[in-house]
Amino acid sequence: MTGGATTDLTRLTASELSGLLAAREVSSVEVTRAHLDRIAAVDSGVHAFLHVSDAALAASASVDSARGDGDALGPLAGVPVAIKDVLCTHDMPSTAGSRMLEGWIPPYDATPVARMRAAGLIPLGKTNMDEFAMGSSTEHSAYGPTRNPWDLDRIPGGSGGGSAAAVAAFEAPLALGSDTGGSIRQPGAVTGTVGVKPTYGGVSRYGAIALASSLDQVGPVTRTVLDAALLHDVIGGHDPRDSTSLTDAWPSFAEAARTGALADSLRGVRVGVVKELDSPGFQAGVTQRFHEALELLTSAGAEIVEVSAPHFEYAVAAYYVILPAEASSNLAKFDSVRFGLRVTPPGGGTVEQVMSATREAGFGAEVKRRVILGTYALSAGYYDAYYGSAQKVRTLIQRDFASAFEQADVLVSPAAPTTAFRIGEKVDDPLAMYLNDVTTIPANLAGVPGMALPMGLAPEDGLPTGFQLMAPAREDARLYRIGATLERLLGERHGAILDQAPSLV
Amino acid sequence: MSEITTETVTHLAELARIALSEEEIATLTGQLGAIVDSVAKVSEVATPDVPATSHPIPLHNVVRPDVPGPTLTTEEALSGAPESDGTRFVVSAILGEEQ
Numbered sequence: 001m002t003g004g005a006t007t008d009l010t011r012l013t014a015s016e017l018s019g020l021l022a023a024r025e026v027s028s029v030e031v032t033r034a035h036l037d038r039i040a041a042v043d044s045g046v047h048a049f050l051h052v053s054d055a056a057l058a059a060s061a062s063v064d065s066a067r068g069d070g071d072a073l074g075p076l077a078g079v080p081v082a083i084k085d086v087l088c089t090h091d092m093p094s095t096a097g098s099r100m101l102e103g104w105i106p107p108y109d110a111t112p113v114a115r116m117r118a119a120g121l122i123p124l125g126k127t128n129m130d131e132f133a134m135g136s137s138t139e140h141s142a143y144g145p146t147r148n149p150w151d152l153d154r155i156p157g158g159s160g161g162g163s164a165a166a167v168a169a170f171e172a173p174l175a176l177g178s179d180t181g182g183s184i185r186q187p188g189a190v191t192g193t194v195g196v197k198p199t200y201g202g203v204s205r206y207g208a209i210a211l212a213s214s215l216d217q218v219g220p221v222t223r224t225v226l227d228a229a230l231l232h233d234v235i236g237g238h239d240p241r242d243s244t245s246l247t248d249a250w251p252s253f254a255e256a257a258r259t260g261a262l263a264d265s266l267r268g269v270r271v272g273v274v275k276e277l278d279s280p281g282f283q284a285g286v287t288q289r290f291h292e293a294l295e296l297l298t299s300a301g302a303e304i305v306e307v308s309a310p311h312f313e314y315a316v317a318a319y320y321v322i323l324p325a326e327a328s329s330n331l332a333k334f335d336s337v338r339f340g341l342r343v344t345p346p347g348g349g350t351v352e353q354v355m356s357a358t359r360e361a362g363f364g365a366e367v368k369r370r371v372i373l374g375t376y377a378l379s380a381g382y383y384d385a386y387y388g389s390a391q392k393v394r395t396l397i398q399r400d401f402a403s404a405f406e407q408a409d410v411l412v413s414p415a416a417p418t419t420a421f422r423i424g425e426k427v428d429d430p431l432a433m434y435l436n437d438v439t440t441i442p443a444n445l446a447g448v449p450g451m452a453l454p455m456g457l458a459p460e461d462g463l464p465t466g467f468q469l470m471a472p473a474r475e476d477a478r479l480y481r482i483g484a485t486l487e488r489l490l491g492e493r494h495g496a497i498l499d500q501a502p503s504l505v
Numbered sequence: 506m507s508e509i510t511t512e513t514v515t516h517l518a519e520l521a522r523i524a525l526s527e528e529e530i531a532t533l534t535g536q537l538g539a540i541v542d543s544v545a546k547v548s549e550v551a552t553p554d555v556p557a558t559s560h561p562i563p564l565h566n567v568v569r570p571d572v573p574g575p576t577l578t579t580e581e582a583l584s585g586a587p588e589s590d591g592t593r594f595v596v597s598a599i600l601g602e603e604q
Contacts, residue, residue: 107581200561214560243567244560317544328521335522337594339585344597345524351596356524368523372514373537375521386544389551394558396550430536431543447561473562 009034010170014079014227017173021078024067028060028078032122035080039124039171042504047146048156048166050085051092052125063120075254076230077120082172084163085126086133087113087218088207096209097129097141097159100340100362110207111242112176112218112235119234124172127162131364132331133183133211135159136436139427140366147423148191150463150501154420157187157436163221164191169504174231175221180211181319182416182440184219185452189415189466192454192497194487195221196228197440199473200447201246203232204239212326213244215319215444223498225453225484226261229253232476248474256477260484267301269482272408276312277439277468283418285458289465290414293455296489307407309400312442314393319441320434321377321390328374331367334359369430398446405472410482413439415452415466439468449476451483454497455490464497509538 009017009031020026036056043049053059063078088094088106095101109117116123130140138146138161146161148154149169156165163175164187177184179197188195196219203218210216220231232253239245273294278287298304336342336358337351343361344354363371377386404411417438426432443450448470455467467486471478514534518525525533579592588595 104585107577107584201564240569244562244564246562246564311550314547314550317546320540320544321547332522336587337596338582340587342587348597350598350601352522353524353601354597356519356522359522360524360526363523365529368525368529369533369536369540371521371523372517372533373540375517376509376513376537376541379517379520385548388557389547390544391557391559392551392555393547394561395555398558398561431539445561 010038012173013224014076014173014222014230015224017079018075018230021067028063028122029057031078032056032060032080032124035124035172042169043171045147045152045504046149046165046169046171047144048127048162048169048171049082049125050095050097050128050143050162053092053123055091056080056122056124060122063122066120074119074234076174076234078122079174080122080124080172081116081231082124082127082163082166082175083113084160084175084177085129086178086209087176088209089113089123089126092123092126094126094209096133097131097143098362098364098367099142100334102341104339106207108207111204111239113207115235121174121234127160127166127175129162130159131367132209132327133159133178133180134327134366134370136182136186136433137423137427138162139423140364142364145423148420149504150191150420154422154463155190157190157416157420159183160187160221164188164193164195167221167223168193168498168501173223174227176218176235177221178208178216178218179444180215181323181444182437184221185440185450185466185468186416186436188221188452190420190464192464192501193221193223194225194228194451194453195219196232196451196479197443197449198232198236198476199246199449201244202250202449202476203236204242204245206239206241210330212323213330214326215323225451225480225487226254226257228451229257229480246474251477253477253480256480257484260481261488263481263485265301266297266482266485269302269410270408271297271302271304272307272404272411273304274312274404274411274413275306275308276310277413279417281417282414283458285460286414286416286418286465289456289458290467293467293486293490294412296493297486300485300489305407307404307411309397309404309442311393311396311400315397315442315445316434316438318390318393318397318445319437320373321386322394324370324374325377325387326374328371328378331371334362366430394445397442401442401446401448401472410478411470413468415439415468419458419461419463419465443470446473448473449479451479453483453487456494457497457500509534509541
């Protein structure tokens with residue numbers, strides 16, 4: 001591979017860029033400028049970004065200068081990254097896709113952001129998302145939808161559609177997302193990219209604007225399994241500022257991905273197909289590509305076993321009780337006093353009336369829907385029937401996972417039931433929208449890690465489909481190892497999926 | 506069918522401090538009814554013998570040494586406030602005239 005003018009730097013993976021930067025064949029300024037140019041060229045159509053950093057070139061120059069001084073730098077130093085707008089950044093607005101926080105610049109960085117800066121990554125900007133991460137299409141952003149780079153009339157998934165679209169459109173090699181019920185994995189599936197939801201507590205939530213605290217996890221959004229592992233290595237690990245942060249010592253995920261990519265077989269690996277997530281109701285091309293991927297795994301020596309998770313059919317219902325309940329509490333902080341919007345009713349009013357007018361003006365329809373639903377689920381007389389029952393379902397789903405993982409090392413399913421649907425198709429039908437996350441929600445309820453990676457294009461519409469791998473809690477390395485092997489097998493079959501996407505210019 | 510009425514939604518909106526319009530209340534009443542009917546299926550399997558799970562990976566007694574660390578300055582804490590006097594957040598009256 002050669003650097004310089006002959007190579008389009010935006011087409012390289014983060015791992016390839018890392019090699020060129022370390023060898024000083026390219027500078028971080030060149031890499032960063034190439035991505036800023038790409039953003040300028042395509043983002044008016046894609047709308048992946050809500051804000052593009054004006055400090056990226058300066059940051060990249062300072063990494064170049066540190067490298068010139070011979071400083072010891074991490075593998076991703078000088079590599080640009082896009083940041084989902086749910087994460088606080090002290091130098092860029094952090095709106096979580098809401099009018100409520102329009103223009104708000106937090107006084108601190110989220111821990112994953114701070115760790116990326118310390119490792120020399122270059123923040124390119126903030127990516128679009130469904131408001132407060134509520135949605136599966138990015139249509140609920142107060143700033144307009146992001147468009148799928150495969151077809152600008154289609155959704156890029158959500159809530160992290162901006163991050164997935166940014167990496168799929170080669171506007172950034174890496175992005176950060178957050179996954180509460182699938183917001184990293186489902187956008188990965190429908191854009192032909194890789195997304196990982198780490199084990200709950202594996203990455204700090206400090207500075208991530210909370211949606212549902214017992215479900216939220218920050219994770220990597222990339223084009224390859226190795227790139228996801230490299231980014232996970234930077235952002236993960238214990239953070240005393242998050243009381244749910246695990247104190248485990250984590251292995252190198254990049255090492256796991258490299259081992260997996262080189263593995264010549266999957267002999268001895270038991271792959272559990274979750275019967276309830278291999279549904280006849282899914283799009284035919286998704287099911288077809290999923291079964292072809294299973295054949296690839298079998299031909300590589302893996303043992304495929306069918307496992308049953310009988311309570312997964314209750315997962316979406318439990319999720320849409322627990323999430324609104326937690327969200328209604330978390331969003332109480334948007335009270336017009338300490339940050340964000342303030343709207344005073346005509347003629348003035350008490351602080352409570354100002355608060356109500358502010359929340360009426362500042363929240364979009366989906367946020368209001370979920371806050372009201374959560375308020376209902378937590379109200380006296382309904383608490384046991386809804387929230388209490390949903391928490392019991394959560395136990396049953398954890399038990400299903402425990403029993404499935406006795407029979408299999410990893411569990412697999414399609415990462416999303418369909419390919420990308422058209423913008424506007426489901427936006428007025430909340431229940432239909434909620435079903436987009438049927439395959440991803442169980443992992444959040446149980447706290448186990450999950451990965452989505454591209455498994456080919458659906459024959460009927462030529463759009464990307466995603467394969468989901470899940471591992472037991474704390475076994476994220478297993479996802480990277482087996483995921484990298486499967487990625488190589490799929491690559492031999494289908495080539496690089498994103499090479500088939502429209503050029504956009 | 507659920508018991509979500511416009512009165513329920515009006516009451517919930519007051520509790521949630523969102524000044525919904527009449528139109529929003531009407532739309533939400535129908536939508537919430539459908540959602541509540543759909544999520545009510547959680548009670549089918551939530552038998553008394555099943556314990557509740559609130560956190561996927563529970564940690565207990567998370568404490569840290571009682572040592573002051575870096576905190577926000579007053580200026581930083583007030584930097585995003587809609588209104589402040591430089592040392593405090595400014596809000597409108599807490600109590601209405603009738604209170």
